[in-house]
Amino acid sequence: MTVSGKLSHMTDHAELPRRRGSSREDRCERDSGDDGERESSRGTSCRSSTSAFSRPPLLVAEHLCKTYRHGKLSVAALRDVTLSIASGATVCIGGRSGSGKSTLLRQLGLIDTPDAGRIVIEGEDVGSLSQRARGELRLRKLGYVFQEYALLEELTAQENVALPALMRGASRRQSRRRALKQLDLVGLGERAHHRPKELSGGEQQRVAIARALVNEPRILFADEPTANLDSASAQVVMRTLAALSAELRVAVVFVSHEPDDRDYAALTVTMRDGELSEGHG
């Protein structure tokens, strides 16, 4: 597929919707109730997707559907979204407010579960995992950065960053050591003992990035990581993400409204009313 982007050191490695046969609406409707059909269409799509890469993609999401319901009102936030992400990919997800960007990121990051479709991470079908195994997979392979940082106020930067390592079973000492290493990587080694309120917004976001990286994930998801920042801090955060992706070969998938942020991605995709397409809209 064609890849847009301006950073020559970035690699491509994302693949987009492969539409076949029935409409998105049909598929989302049918997938909620017909498992047999779903399996066969998933298999075909997965095989053709894989053949586009020299090695298997890191994450494959196929035919994701998600509808929110409030009484009689229903909002189709994701309509048959298919996407592959390979190692080291940098992908910017754009689109208007309410188009489904955060919903998509939450499904890919295993924070939420789609109504239909499947997600395969390094060959492991997430749908077949127990809740516990899914949580472990998330801790091991995925990192997530929220717009509002989501740091624990009473903990220092180092303690915040160490948490996912502790949750994954590392000793206190190991966790603290790894946390310091990550803080160094995002340029905040000297702020290790600061609490969030003693840090600027940009610094807090870099702490959140360090926390997302402490278990050395394969993919980092970031939902509008620069939305609360002034433009200078936003640039530092985006440069940090791009450098980490290039150095550590972590795939980075981020949501942004900012046209400038697209420069940090090898591929830009756009959500429109729950549908995903390549390029910016």
Ligand SMILES: Nc1ncnc2c1ncn2[C@@H]1O[C@H](COP(=O)(O)OP(=O)(O)OP(=O)(O)O)[C@@H](O)[C@H]1O
């Ligand atoms: N928990 C929820 N319950 C009900 N509806 C929801 C829920 N979360 C999202 N929605 C609806 O789903 C649609 C997509 O929401 P989403 O948050 O994914 O959009 P977005 O593209 O991230 O928007 P923004 O740019 O404003 O963050 C919206 O119409 C929203 O109102």
Ligand SMILES: [Mg+2]
């Ligand atoms: Mg959002």
